[in-house]
Amino acid sequence: xxxxxxxxxxxxxxxxxxxxxxxxxxxxxxxxxxxxxxxxxxxxxxxxxxxxxxxxxxxxxxxxxxxxxxxxxxxxxxxxxxxxxxxxxxxxxxxxxxxxxxxxxxxxxxxxxxxxxxxxxxxxxxxxxxxxxxxxxxxxxxxxxxxxxxxxxxxxxxxxxxxxxxxxxxxxxxxxxxxxx
Numbered sequence: 001x002x003x004x005x006x007x008x009x010x011x012x013x014x015x016x017x018x019x020x021x022x023x024x025x026x027x028x029x030x031x032x033x034x035x036x037x038x039x040x041x042x043x044x045x046x047x048x049x050x051x052x053x054x055x056x057x058x059x060x061x062x063x064x065x066x067x068x069x070x071x072x073x074x075x076x077x078x079x080x081x082x083x084x085x086x087x088x089x090x091x092x093x094x095x096x097x098x099x100x101x102x103x104x105x106x107x108x109x110x111x112x113x114x115x116x117x118x119x120x121x122x123x124x125x126x127x128x129x130x131x132x133x134x135x136x137x138x139x140x141x142x143x144x145x146x147x148x149x150x151x152x153x154x155x156x157x158x159x160x161x162x163x164x165x166x167x168x169x170x171x172x173x174x175x176x177x178x179x180x181x
Contacts (some may be wrong), residue, residue, distance in 0.1 A: 008035035
């Protein structure tokens, strides 16, 4: 298990006293620390899965779609927006207990990384989300772009083409982890 995370100053004493001793007790757990945007695609793309064990109603969970963009399945607890992001059994597994999470990890090889990426492309690309916003704004204002004085669609397409540099152009087959035995 590799953990990449930033430990904020307010959380450092909690980390040192409560979490770090648990990490150090297990030889199969490695704390990497904070990673930058350039390292993110490699880290997520080379992962067998992203574990998202939240216990609060997370409103979105950006890291889940970052993993899916890399073709990496997500195992997450049914909290917050998780059921809206993950297609259970397609782009990952949605679980309610630790036992279910352990079982989901055993079933990871049944998920196709290309389908995980396809789920991302279908719902979460910059272009798709911008298009959805434009459609929503049009419906709310009940007007076309002529009243705005510029070509809204072209503006959104330009912005969509400038996606974050860490976002892979397609599912990275080279990041497929070999099956563990």
